[in-house]
Amino acid sequence: MKTTIPLIIVLVGGIIGIIFQFIPHEFVQTINDEILNYFRVLSFFALPLGIVSILMVHTGKIRRKAQHWQYSIILILTIFFMIVTGFVFGTDRFDPRLANYGWNTIFMFMFQQVQIPIESTMFSLLAFYISTAAYRAFRARSKEATILLVASLIVMLGQVSVGQMIPIIGDYIPVISNWIMSNPNMAAKRGILLGVALGMLGTSLKIILGIERAYLGRA
Amino acid sequence: MFLAYTIAGLLTLFVYSFLYKDNPFYRLAEHLVVGVSLGFGFVYSFQQIFIPFCWNPLMEGHYDVLIPALIGLMWWPRFIPKWAWLSRYPIALTMGFFSGFSIPNTIQASILVQVQHTMLNFAGTSPYGGSQALYIFNQIVIFIGVFSVLIYFYFSKPHKGALGHISKIGIWYLMIGFGATFGFTVMGRISLLIGRLQFIITDWLQIVH
Numbered sequence: 229m230k231t232t233i234p235l236i237i238v239l240v241g242g243i244i245g246i247i248f249q250f251i252p253h254e255f256v257q258t259i260n261d262e263i264l265n266y267f268r269v270l271s272f273f274a275l276p277l278g279i280v281s282i283l284m285v286h287t288g289k290i291r292r293k294a295q296h297w298q299y300s301i302i303l304i305l306t307i308f309f310m311i312v313t314g315f316v317f318g319t320d321r322f323d324p325r326l327a328n329y330g331w332n333t334i335f336m337f338m339f340q341q342v343q344i345p346i347e348s349t350m351f352s353l354l355a356f357y358i359s360t361a362a363y364r365a366f367r368a369r370s371k372e373a374t375i376l377l378v379a380s381l382i383v384m385l386g387q388v389s390v391g392q393m394i395p396i397i398g399d400y401i402p403v404i405s406n407w408i409m410s411n412p413n414m415a416a417k418r419g420i421l422l423g424v425a426l427g428m429l430g431t432s433l434k435i436i437l438g439i440e441r442a443y444l445g446r447a
Numbered sequence: 448m449f450l451a452y453t454i455a456g457l458l459t460l461f462v463y464s465f466l467y468k469d470n471p472f473y474r475l476a477e478h479l480v481v482g483v484s485l486g487f488g489f490v491y492s493f494q495q496i497f498i499p500f501c502w503n504p505l506m507e508g509h510y511d512v513l514i515p516a517l518i519g520l521m522w523w524p525r526f527i528p529k530w531a532w533l534s535r536y537p538i539a540l541t542m543g544f545f546s547g548f549s550i551p552n553t554i555q556a557s558i559l560v561q562v563q564h565t566m567l568n569f570a571g572t573s574p575y576g577g578s579q580a581l582y583i584f585n586q587i588v589i590f591i592g593v594f595s596v597l598i599y600f601y602f603s604k605p606h607k608g609a610l611g612h613i614s615k616i617g618i619w620y621l622m623i624g625f626g627a628t629f630g631f632t633v634m635g636r637i638s639l640l641i642g643r644l645q646f647i648i649t650d651w652l653q654i655v656h
Contacts, residue, residue: 229532230532230535231535233536233539234535234536234538234539235539237536237539237540237543238539238540238542238543238546239543240543241539241540241542241543241544241546241547242543242544242546242547243547244544244547245543245544245545245546245547245548245549245550246547246548246550246551247547248548249548249550249551249552250551263544265500266512266514266515267515267541267544267545268496268500269496269497269500269501269512269515269516269519270515270518270519270537270540270541271496271519271541272492272493272496272497272500272501272519273516273519273520273522273523273537274519274522274537275488275489275492276489276523277522277523277525278485279485279489280526281526282481282485284526296474299474299475299477299478300478302475302478302479302482303478303479303481303482304482305482306478306479306481306482306483306486307482307485307486307489308486309482309486310482310483310485310486310487310489310490311486311489311490314486314487314489314490314491314493315490319490319491319494332451335487335490337451338483338487339483339487340451340455341451341452341454341455341458342454342455342458342479342480342483343480343483343484343487344455345455345456345458345459345643345646346458346459346461346462346476346477346479346480347480347484348639348642348643349458349459349462349463349643350462350480351636351639352636352639352640352642352643353462353463353465353466354636355633355636355637355639355640356466358629358632358633358636359633362629362633365629372618372619372622373622375619375622375623375626376622376623376625376626376629377626378626379622379623379624379625379626379627379630380626380627380629380630380633381630382630383626383627383630383631383634384630384633384634387630387631387634388634407585408623408627409627409631410585411585411588411589411592412588412589412592412620412623412624412627413623413624413627413628414589414592415565415588415589415590415591415592415593415596415620415624416592416596416620416621416623416624416625417624418561418564418565418589418592418593418596419592419593419595419596419597419599419600419617419620419621420596420600420621420624421557421561422557422558422561422562422593422597423597423600424557425553425554425557425558425561426558428549428553428557429550429553429554431546432546432547432549432550432553433546433550435542435543435546436543436546436547443538443542444535444538444539445531445535445538
């Protein structure tokens with residue numbers, strides 16, 4: 229009941245998943261589309277699980293008065309604020325009552341003026357940290373490190389107009405950069421992708437056949 | 448609009464303050480973004496998934512959607528130790544179906560198509576133009592690259608002799624690939640940085656018009 233039935237479900241589900249890909253008949257494809265819609269519904273019900281999990285972690289921090297517990301209050305309030313404003317004021321881009329002024333709904337205001345700026349700034353922060361990582365990685369101490377350094381320099385210079393200002397080789401930099409991206413780089417990526425794909429196939433088969441069971445957890 | 452830009456601008460500066468060291472402003476921004484994105488994700492999923500794929504069909508009399516809804520509810524006892532095993536059912540269903548679903552798709556997209564495009568075809572022409580000689584040269588470069596990288600990841604025999612030489616070429620290809628990816632990522636981050644600075648200087652503070 230607790231282990232055998234889930235393993236039977238995995239086996240049957242896996243076989244159905246494979247078979248449906250090989251039968252192009254309209255009836256089977258309609259069922260396939262319907263099943264995919266069912267999984268959308270199924271995935272939605274997993275979302276509250278994540279929210280409850282994060283609420284449990286942060287209410288625990290508040291109760292224990294752990295370090296920086298005050299920020300957990302802000303996090304919890306923000307989650308509820310977004311949920312309430314989303315359901316009460318809607319998720320349209322513009323508030324219909326204030327459309328003439330071009331005002332966003334509170335929900336979209338929070339998304340555009342809080343989430344997007346913070347997320348893009350966090351990603352741009354990496355520009356600073358990646359530079360220090362580059363310093364460590366790019367000290368051309370071996371042949372391999374030199375190849376890495378030269379390839380990345382050419383690709384970086386090929387993306388900016390400064391690269392083209394370099395005397396004599398400037399005109400060739402974007403051409404070489406494009407060539408590196410679409411030939412040796414693609415060959416390396418393809419080799420990795422083939423390995424990843426074979427690994428995925430092996431893992432999928434192990435899951436369907438019940439050899440890999442870690443996803444069932446210790447429940 | 449100034450209020451909106453001020454909030455976005457201040458939050459941008461809060462995040463950049465981390466470059467000095469971890470501080471309360473950064474932590475505030477960090478917790479705000481987690482809260483906003485979680486709330487946003489939930490409301491949006493409710494509107495984009497639950498309403499059209501569950502609620503609307505149910506209202507139209509398609510009671511079959513109760514099946515995934517009821518199985519979906521089985522996720523929730525996860526936090527009750529006595530009933531936690533119930534969550535294995537939706538997990539098993541998802542893992543099983545998508546493991547099977549991914550097998551033919553992975554074979555097709557990530558193996559057959561990739562191998563097909565790696566095979567040497569000197570009679571073909573480049574979709575990007577250029578001379579035939581360059582096209583053939585590029586094909587050889589890609590073929591040697593894919594083959595040598597695969598040999599590098601072949602661990603069943605020690606990399607000695609011919610195998611060692613080929614795997615060495617594979618390492619060079621991998622270094623070029625990692626270098627190119629690194630360069631590409633750096634430039635992406637730099638362009639994001641320029642975008643944020645442009646926002647602060649041009650849109651918010653309006654120092655430059």
